[in-house]
Amino acid sequence: MKTDKFSPKYWEEKYKNNNIGWNIGYPSTPIKEYIDQLKDKSVKVLIPGAGNGYEAEYLYNKGFTNVWVLDLAKNPLENLKQRLPNFPDKQLIQGDFFKHNAQYDLIIEQTFFCALDPVLRDKYVVKMATLLKPHGKLVGLLFDFELTVQGPPFGGCAEEYKKRFLKYFKIKVLERAHNSIKPRNKRELFVIFENQFKT
Numbered sequence: 001m002k003t004d005k006f007s008p009k010y011w012e013e014k015y016k017n018n019n020i021g022w023n024i025g026y027p028s029t030p031i032k033e034y035i036d037q038l039k040d041k042s043v044k045v046l047i048p049g050a051g052n053g054y055e056a057e058y059l060y061n062k063g064f065t066n067v068w069v070l071d072l073a074k075n076p077l078e079n080l081k082q083r084l085p086n087f088p089d090k091q092l093i094q095g096d097f098f099k100h101n102a103q104y105d106l107i108i109e110q111t112f113f114c115a116l117d118p119v120l121r122d123k124y125v126v127k128m129a130t131l132l133k134p135h136g137k138l139v140g141l142l143f144d145f146e147l148t149v150q151g152p153p154f155g156g157c158a159e160e161y162k163k164r165f166l167k168y169f170k171i172k173v174l175e176r177a178h179n180s181i182k183p184r185n186k187r188e189l190f191v192i193f194e195n196q197f198k199t
Contacts, residue, residue: 027058028110030177030190034139035059042066043105046131048097049112053080060084067091070100098123103133109140109191114153121164129168129197138169138193141177145187158189169193 027035035055041063047056048070056069057080070093071077077092093100097112098120107128116124128138145155158174165171173192180188 025052025054027054028141028180030180030188031055031108031110031140032058034190035062035064038064044068044103046070046102046104046107047110048100048107049110049115050076050080051111052076055108055110056080056087057084060087068093068102068104070095070097072096098127100131102131103136104131105133105136107132107136107138109138109142111141111153114143114156116154118154125164125168129195132195132197134195134198136195137172138191138195140191141180141188142191143187144176144189161189161191165193168195168197170196 032055035058043064044066045059045064046068047053050056050069050071053069053071053076056067059067061084065088068091069077069080072094074094077094081087081089081092113121113124132138142161143153143155144157146157161174162171170193171191172194173190175190177188177190
């Protein structure tokens with residue numbers, strides 16, 4: 001029986017079989033450098049679809065304690081907890097991003113958008129706007145290659161992202177990442193989108 005590629009079971013099997021090509025084993029350089037310039041360590045941060053959570057680990061080790069990690073699969077959350085035994089259990093959430101309700105100052109995007117069924121992209125934008133506080137920021141990386149039928153990952157381009165996100169966000173940065181890891185060189189866009197959504 002074929003497993004639905006967007007189901008929790010699908011992702012659990014990926015981790016169980018170590019079939020996790022997106023996993024680089026450390027925080028992505030563009031996101032790490034963004035984190036390095038953050039001054040306010042009290043900001044409430046969400047990392048959805050965080051996988052093994054290297055960005056979360058990096059934040060936590062730098063003194064950002066209000067970091068929340070959300071993933072559909074249980075295995076990567078357990079992996080993060082093994083590396084960081086003191087990470088608060090309540091801030092490790094196994095669940096559906098679209099059913100999650102809270103508000104954050106900052107949401108970090110790292111290979112989550114590209115892992116979703118492309119039909120959910122507008123829904124993703126709306127959900128991000130409702131999860132972020134007014135003027136909160138969505139920061140991270142979006143892939144810059146042709147939208148594919150096969151995936152995940154699924155591609156996309158700057159024009160598509162502008163069209164989708166401008167309904168709810170001010171685009172502060174949308175540019176080719178200059179410091180991508182080698183396998184993703186010239187295939188990533190670094191983004192900072194500021195929430196303009198009014199309830």
